[in-house]
Amino acid sequence: MAFNILVADDSETMRAVVKKTVEMSGVPIGEFHEAANGKEALAILENNWIDVILSDINMPEMGGMELLRTVSASEDYKRIPLIFITTESSEARMEEAKSLGVAGYIKKPFVPETIKAILYEVLAKAYEHRLASDMPHRDDTNSDMDF
Amino acid sequence: MDTNLRQTICETLSEVFETMYFTFLEPLFETPPPEEIVADDGYYEATITFQGVKSGTLSFYLPKNLARGITVNFLGVDEVDVNEAQVLDTVKETANMAVGSLLGRIDPGGATKLGLPQSRVAADFSTEALRAQPGLFLFNTEQGLLWVVYEGE
Numbered sequence: 491m492a493f494n495i496l497v498a499d500d501s502e503t504m505r506a507v508v509k510k511t512v513e514m515s516g517v518p519i520g521e522f523h524e525a526a527n528g529k530e531a532l533a534i535l536e537n538n539w540i541d542v543i544l545s546d547i548n549m550p551e552m553g554g555m556e557l558l559r560t561v562s563a564s565e566d567y568k569r570i571p572l573i574f575i576t577t578e579s580s581e582a583r584m585e586e587a588k589s590l591g592v593a594g595y596i597k598k599p600f601v602p603e604t605i606k607a608i609l610y611e612v613l614a615k616a617y618e619h620r621l622a623s624d625m626p627h628r629d630d631t632n633s634d635m636d637f
Numbered sequence: 638m639d640t641n642l643r644q645t646i647c648e649t650l651s652e653v654f655e656t657m658y659f660t661f662l663e664p665l666f667e668t669p670p671p672e673e674i675v676a677d678d679g680y681y682e683a684t685i686t687f688q689g690v691k692s693g694t695l696s697f698y699l700p701k702n703l704a705r706g707i708t709v710n711f712l713g714v715d716e717v718d719v720n721e722a723q724v725l726d727t728v729k730e731t732a733n734m735a736v737g738s739l740l741g742r743i744d745p746g747g748a749t750k751l752g753l754p755q756s757r758v759a760a761d762f763s764t765e766a767l768r769a770q771p772g773l774f775l776f777n778t779e780q781g782l783l784w785v786v787y788e789g790e
Contacts, residue, residue: 500753501730503723506712548733548751577737580747597741598734599656 492520515606528552658707662776682759683732689749693789700781729756
């Protein structure tokens with residue numbers, strides 16, 4: 491069974507780069523959804539089954555931190571792990587994200603191996619029962635940070 | 638400008654360009670004479686502000702050739718497949734990544750808020766105007782000179 495992935499970033503090129511990186515990671519992908527901000531992400535969540543969210547923090551309309559707050563507070567969505575891919579790398583911001591239940595934190599600039607490593611770790615934690623048969627063997631990769 | 642801040646800005650920009658665009662920046666400590674500056678087809682500009690413990694603006698001026706080059710490397714596509722909207726978006730994201738990363742280094746407490754970046758074709762680009770800026774950074778790349786101006790505390 492494949493994973494449905496939602497990427498929220500106001501940069502279209504960054505969404506394309508993240509999508510390509512995820513595709514190359516070997517994670518089985520079902521649907522791939524894109525949102526330009528938190529509001530668009532929530533609209534997608536209303537109408538689609540999503541397994542993991544990869545989100546920027548600094549976005550117009552609704553930023554990633556508010557998206558995380560909403561997802562974490564929702565009975566319907568709190569099962570969905572959210573990973574930040576963001577330039578906001580202060581310790582304080584990471585602690586705030588952690589307190590809100592973020593599943594992983596990737597700092598921009600990043601190398602593709604970091605996204606791959608953290609995505610695998612987060613999916614393994616959240617969907618252990620699906621991974622044994624669905625996921626290819628994970629390579630040894632380094633992650634900058636994960637929770 | 639504080640020497641440590643200058644050094645941190647140089648290191649941060651180099652990290653962003655090398656990691657995301659496979660483009661190496663060579664800091665220049667003197668501005669080349671005007672006749673040595675070639676910008677055949679113009680420049681793009683990206684700006685981003687930040688406010689808090691540290692406040693200011695960083696402006697980036699990229700020759701179009703350099704901007705197209707980093708977009709090609711970023712997306713991993715052929716140059717013919719890159720359009721101007723993607724180039725402007727990449728230039729904007731460059732400002733976002735560079736300053737976001739910079740704030741992580743100079744304000745670990747996270748009290749400084751990052752604004753939303755903007756980008757445009759810099760039709761009014763002038764090397765003479767930039768030369769007078771005290772917060773000017775110049776970097777040589779294989780695809781032209783990158784001009785960065787720091788205005789702030």
